[in-house]
Amino acid sequence: MPAPLIAAALSAIAPKLAKRGLDLLSGVFRGALDKGTEEISELIEQKTGIDINDAADDKLTDEQWTKLKEFEFNYQSKLLEYRQQADAQALELEKVHQADRESARTMQVEAIKSKDKFIGRFIYYYATGITILTFGFIFFAAFFYDFNKSPNNARIIDTVLGFLLGVSLSAIIQYFFGSSAGSKAKDEKLAGMPQAGSGQIAGEVKK
Structure with a gap:
């Protein structure tokens, strides 16, 4: 086995x-x-x-x-089939994320119409707060924190930085500015690819 x-x-x-x-x-x-x-x-x-x-x-x-x-x-043909399948799945996932962002933007358009200024501007307050927090934490970790005194906390700082940069700040950038030009070009390329199932590979494994 x-x-x-x-x-x-x-x-x-x-x-x-x-x-x-x-x-x-x-x-x-x-x-x-x-x-x-x-x-x-x-x-x-x-x-x-x-x-x-x-x-x-x-x-x-x-x-x-x-x-x-x-x-x-x-087996390059089968490897290419798998790559195409994986790329197609990534494209579908990106479409789901894009739909979520569009839904959030539509909701924000409605929120802006609210007479309550806080509700209408909440997303901007939130984005500004997260952005300031992220860059403030980066500045603190880079110039003020002494890793020699508390080396065990380095992993915690790495985790927090990874979350702030990879999740929070990234989501804000994508929400307001959309995907990068590179991602857009990739999506256009993937859209023209045929979707290949993994069944052919699985069949080869069983032979």
Whole structure:
């Protein structure tokens, strides 16, 4: 039975594959662990005998790396199918997020019509407060906090910064300014891609 793909090792697998020139395989293992990546890892082990988790720890021999290159070449069509499926799913998720933002903006348009100025301007107060808090915390962490005195708090600060930058501030920017030009171009490209199911990959695994 193939070894299960370890989620903790997933983030380390893609860079190792890319370093060896396995760009197509590397792209498959970028992102979150899902059914598709598990199916690909099972297919790799069935066809080559390689546990892809070992790539994260540099446990593969030169011969095994050669086998992976052969696998990528022989199954590139199936790997591309998975990539297209993953991109299509990401596009659908982005459409859901976009619909949520549009709904929030519509609600804000109605709120602006309210006679209560606080209700009408609440979103602007909130966005301003979060933005000031974020940059204030960054300034504090960068110039005032002494990490030598309390090194154990560094992880807490990293977590808070990650939340403020990756969630709060990012959501505010997307709400007011929308997605970046790069994301828009990506969405347009993905919209023209055919959606490929993972059933074909699963069928290959069972062979």
